[in-house]
Amino acid sequence: MTDAVLKRVAIRKYxxxxxxxxxxxALIAAFQASPCGMHQADVMQMTVVEDENLLSEIEQVTSNACYNAPLLFIINVKxxxxxxxxxxxxxxxxxxVEAATxxxxxxxxxxxxxxxxxxxSLEQKLEVPEDFETSVIVACGHAAEQPNDDRSNRYKVVRK
Structure with missing residues (x-):
């Protein structure tokens, strides 16, 4: 397994x-390299948010659910x-994984x-088309904390 996969942990303080x-x-390139079902690349798009005013507005609307990260990747799907x-x-x-790298x-x-x-109104500012919706946001930045969680036996694995 690659170091980046093992290194990636959820960071909630930046x-x-x-x-x-x-x-x-590099992060945008990682997004572009993502697989897509049935080669339907037109059903997903991403908005990269680094503007401080927009970041602040998103934090306000989401009740600080983006942890004041200096960079957001908003992934929208049809x-x-x-x-x-x-x-x-x-x-x-x-x-x-690229962020961890x-x-x-x-x-x-x-x-x-x-x-x-x-x-x-915020979706309009982010230029999310009306026939799309936000599926996931990835908050990203320089970590102000480093959680120490052992994930080596997190899930049940059955081998036959």
Whole structure:
């Protein structure tokens, strides 16, 4: 298993340091490399939010559910598509593993995504098309904490 997969943990506290442009480009490339069901690449898109005013507004609308991360990846999927949410989750994992490779922290946020779907004026600012909805948000930045959790025996595994 790769070090990045083992290194990736949910980070819920970030420093104020901005993520570099090179790192953002690498994270976008990780998103672009995500698989998509039945080659339907038109059912998913991502909005990268680094503008402080938009970040603040998102925090306010989501009751600080994005942990004041300096960078958000908002993954939107076409409403009613059978692959959209699955594709978004795989894309989020790509982002989080790449973030770990870049020594950045990240966390998968579903509840904040659900709240964002009801904030229509904010969705317009984020240029989410009307036939799309937010499936997941990945908060990302420089970690201000490093959780120490042993995940070596987290789930039941059956081998036959």
């Amino acid at each position: 420093t104020a340091e901005k993520v570099s442009e090179d790192d953002i480009k 409403k009613g598509n059978e692959f959209g949410e699955r594709d978004a989750s795989v894309a989020a994992e790509n982002l989080m 870049l020594n950045l922290g990240s966390v998968y946020l579903m509840n904040a995504a659900n709240v964002l779907n009801s904030a229509k």
